Amino acid sequence: MQLSGGNRVRLALAAAAGALLGTPAARGGSWKLDSQVLYYSETDRVTAIEPVISARWERGDGQTLGLKLTVDSLTGASASGAMPSTRPQTYTTPSGHGIYTVGAGKTPLDPSFLDTRWALDAAWETPLGQLWRATFGAHASIEYDYDSASLSAALARDFNQRNTTLSIGVSAGYDQIHPVGGVPRPLASMSPEVPDDQAPLNRLGDAETKSVGDLLLGLTQVIDRRSLLQINYSLGMSDGYLTDPYKLVSIVEGASGADSGEPVDQLYESRPDRRTKQSLYLAYKREVRSQDVLDAVYRYLWDDWQVRSQTLELRYRRDLGRPGYLQPHVRYYTQSAADFYARFLEAGAPLPSHASADYRLGELTDWTFGLKYGKPLAHEREWNLKLELYRQSVSAPRAPPGAFAGLELFPSVEAVMVQVGCDF
Amino acid sequence: MTIPRRARVVLVLAIPALLAGCAAAPRLGAKPWDRGELAKRCMRLDGYPLEAGIDDHIYFSKEASSGGAGFAGGGCGCN
Numbered sequence: 001m002q003l004s005g006g007n008r009v010r011l012a013l014a015a016a017a018g019a020l021l022g023t024p025a026a027r028g029g030s031w032k033l034d035s036q037v038l039y040y041s042e043t044d045r046v047t048a049i050e051p052v053i054s055a056r057w058e059r060g061d062g063q064t065l066g067l068k069l070t071v072d073s074l075t076g077a078s079a080s081g082a083m084p085s086t087r088p089q090t091y092t093t094p095s096g097h098g099i100y101t102v103g104a105g106k107t108p109l110d111p112s113f114l115d116t117r118w119a120l121d122a123a124w125e126t127p128l129g130q131l132w133r134a135t136f137g138a139h140a141s142i143e144y145d146y147d148s149a150s151l152s153a154a155l156a157r158d159f160n161q162r163n164t165t166l167s168i169g170v171s172a173g174y175d176q177i178h179p180v181g182g183v184p185r186p187l188a189s190m191s192p193e194v195p196d197d198q199a200p201l202n203r204l205g206d207a208e209t210k211s212v213g214d215l216l217l218g219l220t221q222v223i224d225r226r227s228l229l230q231i232n233y234s235l236g237m238s239d240g241y242l243t244d245p246y247k248l249v250s251i252v253e254g255a256s257g258a259d260s261g262e263p264v265d266q267l268y269e270s271r272p273d274r275r276t277k278q279s280l281y282l283a284y285k286r287e288v289r290s291q292d293v294l295d296a297v298y299r300y301l302w303d304d305w306q307v308r309s310q311t312l313e314l315r316y317r318r319d320l321g322r323p324g325y326l327q328p329h330v331r332y333y334t335q336s337a338a339d340f341y342a343r344f345l346e347a348g349a350p351l352p353s354h355a356s357a358d359y360r361l362g363e364l365t366d367w368t369f370g371l372k373y374g375k376p377l378a379h380e381r382e383w384n385l386k387l388e389l390y391r392q393s394v395s396a397p398r399a400p401p402g403a404f405a406g407l408e409l410f411p412s413v414e415a416v417m418v419q420v421g422c423d424f
Numbered sequence: 425m426t427i428p429r430r431a432r433v434v435l436v437l438a439i440p441a442l443l444a445g446c447a448a449a450p451r452l453g454a455k456p457w458d459r460g461e462l463a464k465r466c467m468r469l470d471g472y473p474l475e476a477g478i479d480d481h482i483y484f485s486k487e488a489s490s491g492g493a494g495f496a497g498g499g500c501g502c503n
Binding site: 034035036038040050052054068070072074115117141143145146148152160161162163164169171177212214216220221222223224225226228230231232234236277279280281282283285287291293297299301303305307309311317325333335338360361364366376380382384386390392413417419421 | 438454458461462464465467469474477482483487489490491493495496500501
């Protein structure tokens with residue numbers, strides 16, 4: 001049998017995945033290999049490259065085994081949370097062994113942002129009798145300063161001639177954070193630069209942990225032969241170290257001071273050590289005409305940090321026949337600020353118990369516009385290319401004092417995202 | 425645990441819709457031999473899991489919300 005180049009690659013990858021699992025590929029099952037790569041680039045900030053490869057083994061009896069490897073490589077600069085100033089500012093790097101300067105009027109960005117994350121996911125799905133299905137999953141990831149592991153289990157049952165599916169899932173995870181330079185003492189002053197043989201000041205220890213638990217209830221309903229609806233409720237609880245060890249909150253001189261509005265101190269941020277969030281999620285899919293599909297998703301999320309968010313996503317897959325398909329996409333996201341979010345703290349005022357200037361906890365309005373082109377191949381394989389533009393706008397909760405007039409305190413973030421997907 | 429006003433509105437709308445849906449459920453749906461369209465990749469809710477996973481990871485690291493379609497999880501120092 002003459003194999004084409006593509007087939008040889010496919011067989012070799014399937015054999016490699018089979019060897020990895022210690023399972024012979026040829027035991028009545030079939031392998032499917034998918035890959036996806038993301039290139040993500042923010043203007044003047046973070047750049048990320050994230051390749052993902054997954055192998056899925058399907059046995060004739062409905063059992064499937066999936067493995068997924070993700071590598072996530074980040075470089076660039078990230079907003080530290082500190083305030084800009086009308087003068088140049090000097091900051092200590094997280095290790096405490098270096099400094100960087102930020103120009104007058106510039107948003108302080110920590111330039112030492114560099115990490116690679118390796119993540120492995122495994123999932124085993126098996127039917128239990130005629131109407132039940134169970135899925136068990138495991139996840140592990142490592143990066144320079146963060147390790148994570150979790151297990152999950154889900155059970156689904158079909159009703160009504162398999163037109164209705166109810167599901168319940170639980171997941172438990174455990175993460176360990178070992179920040180560069182140690183764990184900063186919450187709301188303590190940023191350490192000054194120290195010699196290489198000394199630990200930075202205001203540290204609590206080397207590492208912290210957090211545990212995460214999730215519950216997911218789902219209902220999927222086939223409406224008719226061309227449409228279906230999914231409704232999910234989820235409850236997620238996090239307990240432990242939820243602070244970002246690299247973020248700062250500036251103390252600025254109040255309106256009555258001679259140097260009103262200028263930063264006088266930089267503190268390490270502090271977040272509560274518990275968070276409970278819940279969400280309602282609705283997804284609707286409808287085949288408008290042959291292979292033209294409308295996809296609408298809405299999510300409402302609320303938590304005990306007083307974050308409320310709404311997400312609306314719309315996609316329309318327009319079939320072009322032999323050339324493939326085009327899929328325009330729009331996503332709108334809006335979020336209220338966490339109750340301890342503060343762009344800055346004022347000198348002389350009593351310190352709150354928690355404070356974070358991380359804009360991701362502030363009031364946000366985000367838009368994503370995208371276009372995907374896909375070329376379906378035989379056996380449900382496909383290659384596709386997706387280009388998206390993402391813009392985050394942060395709203396100002398209150399007017400800053402004095403010197404900030406004219407400085408950009410809430411810069412928007414713009415990113416370009418490109419994804420390429422290919423099934424072997 | 426308090427439920428915010430907007431969530432209550434969503435719940436107030438969603439619960440009757442859900443009950444009505446459940447009542448109508450036996451009449452909803454398609455016969456097994458009539459579900460060919462729904463089995464196509466473009467109509468499956470999880471037709472593109474790798475792309476969905478990457479999208480979730482992007483927004484998880486840039487916003488204060490995650491999950492909904494699946495587990496919110498943790499597993500990353502980016503948030």
